[in-house]
Amino acid sequence: MESDKIEVEVAGRVFCFYFSPAQDLDKPILFIFHGHGYNSSPSAFKSPNWNVVCPLDGYGYNGLGSWFLGEQGNLFWLEAMPKILSYVRERSGEGGLFMWGSSMGGYASILYGHLLGARAVYANVPQTVLLDSKYSDNGMFKYFSYIFGGGYSKYNDLKEVLKKRTSCKYFLCFNQLEGSDYFGEQGLNFISHLHSFKQPMYVEVRPQSAHGKNHGISEAIALFKKY
Numbered sequence: 001m002e003s004d005k006i007e008v009e010v011a012g013r014v015f016c017f018y019f020s021p022a023q024d025l026d027k028p029i030l031f032i033f034h035g036h037g038y039n040s041s042p043s044a045f046k047s048p049n050w051n052v053v054c055p056l057d058g059y060g061y062n063g064l065g066s067w068f069l070g071e072q073g074n075l076f077w078l079e080a081m082p083k084i085l086s087y088v089r090e091r092s093g094e095g096g097l098f099m100w101g102s103s104m105g106g107y108a109s110i111l112y113g114h115l116l117g118a119r120a121v122y123a124n125v126p127q128t129v130l131l132d133s134k135y136s137d138n139g140m141f142k143y144f145s146y147i148f149g150g151g152y153s154k155y156n157d158l159k160e161v162l163k164k165r166t167s168c169k170y171f172l173c174f175n176q177l178e179g180s181d182y183f184g185e186q187g188l189n190f191i192s193h194l195h196s197f198k199q200p201m202y203v204e205v206r207p208q209s210a211h212g213k214n215h216g217i218s219e220a221i222a223l224f225k226k227y
Helices: 077-092 104-115 134-148 182-196 217-226
Strands: 004-010 013-020 029-033 051-056 097-102 120-124 169-175 201-206
Touching (some): 029 104, 051 077, 077 104, 104 120, 120 217, 134 182, 182 201
Parallel strands (some): 029 051, 029 097, 120 169, 169 201
Antiparallel strands (some): 004 013, 013 051
16 A cells, blocks of 8 residues: 655645545545654555545754744644645545644644544644743754744644634643653643643553653554544
């Protein structure tokens, strides 16, 4: 089962994504968002029962990723992502939408899960606040500031985007002992915010210090099916 490399142009910019269609129409759609860093190839995950979509973010500081937002205050990914979804739906039907991502990709899975109406989102060690965080202060400032160009945006903090309960289920996984108070600042604050309006969620916290993947895509799909 091969993935097709697709390019779409939006407002003069080219956006690349890989699309591996399911065998039948109206099967669910799974967006897989990669993490920070140069990425030229899609996830290896394929399934006859899932339409798999892997956007590649080659924008941002030194082309290492823009958190699927944009550059210098121009958040062009917000316009591109619905176009990508529309392309996929025209070819795959009306199956439910799901998101998977880790770290930078976890941020994107939460954001676009909300904006595009996903049924469920899996986000592993996601950033939920970018600038004005300890994570930013400890080495990520140049990447985050390049996105927003010195201006203010609600997309800097996902708590300002998700403000009321929806039907989406959020599957969140963090490592408790990661440095820069990552779990407290990026995890607990966001989890408490979601709980304040009773957003359905599954939360897993592991006693680890790594900033790494905890559940693979097949495992995340199993969680989607279970809950």
